[in-house]
Amino acid sequence: MTGGATRGSLRPSELAQASVMAALSAATAIIAVVVPFAAGLSLLGTVPMGMLAYRYRIRVLIAATVAGGLIAFLVAGMGGLMTVVHCAYIGGLTGIVKRRGRGTLTVIIAALCAGVAVGALSVASLAVLSRLRNLIFDSLTANVDGIAAVLARIPHLQIAADRLKHIFADALHYWPLVIGGSSVLSVVVITLIGWWALSRVLRRLFVIPDVHQLETPVDVGSVAPVPVRLRDVRFRYPTAHHDALGPLTLTLQPGEHLAVTGANGSGKTTLMLILAGREPTAGVVDRPGAVGLGKIGGTAVIMQHPESQVLGTRVADDVVWGLPPGEHPDVGRLLEEVGLDGLAERETGGLSGGELQRLAVAAALAREPSLLVADEVTSMVDQQGRDALLGVLSRLRERHRMALVHITHYNNEADSADRTINLTGNGSADNTDMVDIVAPPRPSVACGGAMGRPVLQLKGVGHEYASGTPWAATALRDISFTVHEGDGVLIHGGNGSGKSTLAWIMAGLTVPTTGTCLLDGRPAAEQVGAVAISFQASRLQLMRNRVDREVASAAGFSPHDRPRVAAALARVGLESALAGRRIDQLSGGQMRRVVLAGLLARAPRALILDEPLAGLDAASQRGLLRLLEDLRRRAGLTVVVISHDFAGLEELCPRTLHLSGGVLRPAVATAGGMT
Amino acid sequence: MTAAAQTAPRQRRPVVLLRPVPGRTPIHDLWAGTKLLVVFGISVLLTFYPGWVPIGAVGALVLTAAWMAHIPRGALPSIPRWLWILLAFGGLTAALGGGSPVVHLGSVVVGFGGLLNFLRITALSVVLLGLGGMVSWTTNVAEIAPAVATLGRPLRLVRIPVDEWAVALALALRAFPMLIDEFRVLYATRRLRPRQVPRGRRARRRRWAAEVIDTLTAAITVALRRADEMGDAITARGGTGQISAVPSRPKWADWVTLAIVIAVCAAAVANEVLVGPTIH
Numbered sequence: 001m002t003g004g005a006t007r008g009s010l011r012p013s014e015l016a017q018a019s020v021m022a023a024l025s026a027a028t029a030i031i032a033v034v035v036p037f038a039a040g041l042s043l044l045g046t047v048p049m050g051m052l053a054y055r056y057r058i059r060v061l062i063a064a065t066v067a068g069g070l071i072a073f074l075v076a077g078m079g080g081l082m083t084v085v086h087c088a089y090i091g092g093l094t095g096i097v098k099r100r101g102r103g104t105l106t107v108i109i110a111a112l113c114a115g116v117a118v119g120a121l122s123v124a125s126l127a128v129l130s131r132l133r134n135l136i137f138d139s140l141t142a143n144v145d146g147i148a149a150v151l152a153r154i155p156h157l158q159i160a161a162d163r164l165k166h167i168f169a170d171a172l173h174y175w176p177l178v179i180g181g182s183s184v185l186s187v188v189v190i191t192l193i194g195w196w197a198l199s200r201v202l203r204r205l206f207v208i209p210d211v212h213q214l215e216t217p218v219d220v221g222s223v224a225p226v227p228v229r230l231r232d233v234r235f236r237y238p239t240a241h242h243d244a245l246g247p248l249t250l251t252l253q254p255g256e257h258l259a260v261t262g263a264n265g266s267g268k269t270t271l272m273l274i275l276a277g278r279e280p281t282a283g284v285v286d287r288p289g290a291v292g293l294g295k296i297g298g299t300a301v302i303m304q305h306p307e308s309q310v311l312g313t314r315v316a317d318d319v320v321w322g323l324p325p326g327e328h329p330d331v332g333r334l335l336e337e338v339g340l341d342g343l344a345e346r347e348t349g350g351l352s353g354g355e356l357q358r359l360a361v362a363a364a365l366a367r368e369p370s371l372l373v374a375d376e377v378t379s380m381v382d383q384q385g386r387d388a389l390l391g392v393l394s395r396l397r398e399r400h401r402m403a404l405v406h407i408t409h410y411n412n413e414a415d416s417a418d419r420t421i422n423l424t425g426n427g428s429a430d431n432t433d434m435v436d437i438v439a440p441p442r443p444s445v446a447c448g449g450a451m452g453r454p455v456l457q458l459k460g461v462g463h464e465y466a467s468g469t470p471w472a473a474t475a476l477r478d479i480s481f482t483v484h485e486g487d488g489v490l491i492h493g494g495n496g497s498g499k500s501t502l503a504w505i506m507a508g509l510t511v512p513t514t515g516t517c518l519l520d521g522r523p524a525a526e527q528v529g530a531v532a533i534s535f536q537a538s539r540l541q542l543m544r545n546r547v548d549r550e551v552a553s554a555a556g557f558s559p560h561d562r563p564r565v566a567a568a569l570a571r572v573g574l575e576s577a578l579a580g581r582r583i584d585q586l587s588g589g590q591m592r593r594v595v596l597a598g599l600l601a602r603a604p605r606a607l608i609l610d611e612p613l614a615g616l617d618a619a620s621q622r623g624l625l626r627l628l629e630d631l632r633r634r635a636g637l638t639v640v641v642i643s644h645d646f647a648g649l650e651e652l653c654p655r656t657l658h659l660s661g662g663v664l665r666p667a668v669a670t671a672g673g674m675t
Numbered sequence: 676m677t678a679a680a681q682t683a684p685r686q687r688r689p690v691v692l693l694r695p696v697p698g699r700t701p702i703h704d705l706w707a708g709t710k711l712l713v714v715f716g717i718s719v720l721l722t723f724y725p726g727w728v729p730i731g732a733v734g735a736l737v738l739t740a741a742w743m744a745h746i747p748r749g750a751l752p753s754i755p756r757w758l759w760i761l762l763a764f765g766g767l768t769a770a771l772g773g774g775s776p777v778v779h780l781g782s783v784v785v786g787f788g789g790l791l792n793f794l795r796i797t798a799l800s801v802v803l804l805g806l807g808g809m810v811s812w813t814t815n816v817a818e819i820a821p822a823v824a825t826l827g828r829p830l831r832l833v834r835i836p837v838d839e840w841a842v843a844l845a846l847a848l849r850a851f852p853m854l855i856d857e858f859r860v861l862y863a864t865r866r867l868r869p870r871q872v873p874r875g876r877r878a879r880r881r882r883w884a885a886e887v888i889d890t891l892t893a894a895i896t897v898a899l900r901r902a903d904e905m906g907d908a909i910t911a912r913g914g915t916g917q918i919s920a921v922p923s924r925p926k927w928a929d930w931v932t933l934a935i936v937i938a939v940c941a942a943a944v945a946n947e948v949l950v951g952p953t954i955h
Contacts, residue, residue, distance in 0.1 A: 010839055012909035013902075019846030020902035023854050024894065026847065034690060044891055051895065063836070067843040070823065071851060075692050077807040078718060132725050139769065139796045142789025146768030200888045201895060214910040276911075294913025301911045308904035309911065313849050314817035316920035322912030331920055344920070347817070349852050363912070468688045469749045470696045509863050529867050540860045540897060543868075543889045556869030584896065602869070 010063060012216065018060045021048040022068035025091075026075075029068070029083035033076040045087035046094065046194035047201055053095025054202065061092050089114065090187065094195045098202065104195065111191035112184065119183030123176045137172050144168045204545050213269070214301065217277025217291045223298040224289025225371045226254045226403045228275070233283035235270050245270040247283065250421065252403050254370065259414035260407045262423030263618065268407045271423070272375045275405060276301050294322060299371045300364035304379055306356035315351070316344040319362050329366040337399065338362045338392050352495030354385015358392055365400065372396070373405045378413065380614060382494045382644030390416075409618070452485025455606050455638050456506055456524070456531070460515035462662075463501050467513055475501040476512070476662045483606060486636045488652050492643060493659035499642045502659065503608050506640065507533040519605060532604035536611040538591040539583075547586070547594055548579040554598025568601040569594075573627050589620030593627075600631070606638035613645060621648065628652050687753040693851070696812045701928060702744035703813045708822035709929040710810045713936050717806055720940050721799060729943040730798050736939060737805045744813050751808075762797065769793035820845035821923035838915075845918045850901060857897050861890060 025045045032042035052061045065088035072080030097107050126133045151161035171178050234246035245267030262268050274280055276299055277291035292298020303309050312318030316331050335341050338358040357377050364372055378386045394416040414420045461479040466472050475498040483489055493499040504510040505517050508524035517524045535541050544550040551568050552559035566576035572593040613621045629652045631637045641653050658665045717733055774788025820841045827837030873882050
């Protein structure tokens, strides 16, 4: 948690928090304005803003308000803008009170003062905007008069009609009082709701690990990160019990290509942090000059997650993002070097993982770095993207004189390096084996014979997003296949092949625009929940704060029903002791298993897994696969896996369907290359 | 396609946000700053002078721009039925409210004042929505933040951190679609779960509150992670600096546009102030 003592312009972490919370607040405000009957949602927009005010200085909150307000204005007009401003005002109030450690009484007093201010402001603006005020009042009067006229025709309601007219006329006469009073009331109520929600959320968020890693190094003197000498370097994280890295002695010369391999927990990423300028806890790091992280001629880092390190909305903008003013690299040439030529005007949102990573390489090259550190850049990229990315990395030295440190857990990626060092870790490593990339299996046709009853039947399924608008986009075309009871099917395809859409259709979450998806003979969309789906982002699927509550909520029984919780956990190979654990204390592999525990406890007709292995280390991957194979074989579970990878899936899924460009391709795919 | 006719019911057109209608037209090519200025200026004008003449003038501007930008009718989202019902109810009661001007139709006296007021306020909302829609339909998201930075440059003189705001805006626009995707998954997760309806109002309310907090916490957890990663990415770029590869400044077409809009607005205001407000 960062304190509020700093001054001056926003630091990277503050800026990122402001932006993401602004987007969150704008999203809630827009939904509240655009979607009917969702106005209540705007109450919750106060919480992200409250978080900002609680954790950071006021400057962060203001930047977030401006950014969020402008987005809401662009989409939902003045209403959206005002909603964000109100959320920031009220959220900021509760956040600051919370940070000062004050209680509900302070909040009520502050809310009263704020309410009076808001009320005075609305009355004053309506007083100035006399024409608009008269129009609104006249229009409302006409509505009320009309209703009264109808009521007056009905016997016995004459008096009610008169009273209605009079009350309304009185209210209009004293409009400053009415509007001022209702402002005070609504501000107080919204503040109290926001206070309640913020307090509850903060209590829950207390244990959230801060996953941010990089820090801006203190640069003294001119930038010159290589040659770098590490002597007996060790690193230990503040709360850890043993060293994450070292002792390590290593020299890196200019222009050298070094591969660093090792299992999860062996200190690979820690080495990246040291190279990027973190001070080691022991030992010496010797450089001729400053690290210059992200500076011209300094150190560039490319990280694991493709989506989150791209900062520009347009490809060309991302290449220059963050460069000092006046620095104008040849964007076209940089994009050509990484094989993205001609895409300068494209939006980054539509790029695949592999393309995004190559874009990150281009952005790094725009800084002409002397040292480039690539930290597991291929782990979230499909096979095709991986090949292209590795090709780009291995060709870098032809044009640039830079040292390249390539950190990877794939053995074969280290081959093109001059030198490889293997980090073994200090006993904290989870496992010591590495992953080998597996060639794709040949697509197999359903072998008849021992097939069970059909569970999912897709007939001519096609899907188009935003049909009838200029943005219509076809995701799937004429998909037909059947999944039988006890089947194991792998639906394989690259980014943008439509495989996620297909998964949503099979789970009944999306109704296909053409064709039918039947579950046991009835449309799947009428039986949401009967087919279980495990999404790629496990954390999003874990809604409760503790494992037992989560499993119980997903499965539909009481969290106090300990035996059932324990049985559900045992089924996915988790000990019952985990039941009391908080969700945010789980590892990635455990999260995925807890999701499965909840899903399986409902005895689903089929289980769909979207990229089940993404982001897991080798041991967790193998463990999960073994578990799923076991469930399929012993318990007869029907499994559909959606993935861009093949590694180790052939046991679980004897049948493979290739999806590409929204169409099922029967063609045989050969190792490494697909079209 | 025949299958479509058989199986799929007529689809609603969704609201598509922050994505321009494909194509390059003079309106698409206008500087984003011009569009922001126009929308902001016209919004202010209409809040001060919501008369028929300004509404009509702005409506004409919007229609002309939509025609020039080749906005197809399909860009408009489907209007839900409840909105039509609401409009009909409002119109009917307002019409029954009567008021001047009064028209004598033989022996019957009909007052149109209420209906006219109702129509005017409806037209005002439609025009304002259309104005916002025009920006959304013709502007690339990537152009907005640089335009804000350019427009806000004078504020730097009074030490307002406009550049910081522009960077925050650019990053928020970048994070926005990712968060929307995550919300979709959150919503789907909720749909997949069995509904547990506890007995008793108190228990139900507590259940409801717990669910709100759970959803909110999940959303914020995801946002916090996203922000941590984004912070790392900014650090890896050596902090902030440029946000756009192309300079963001008005061209002569922008000055022409601004001149036209100012002329139209001035005429409308002059009419309101000098000739007197529309029928009242």
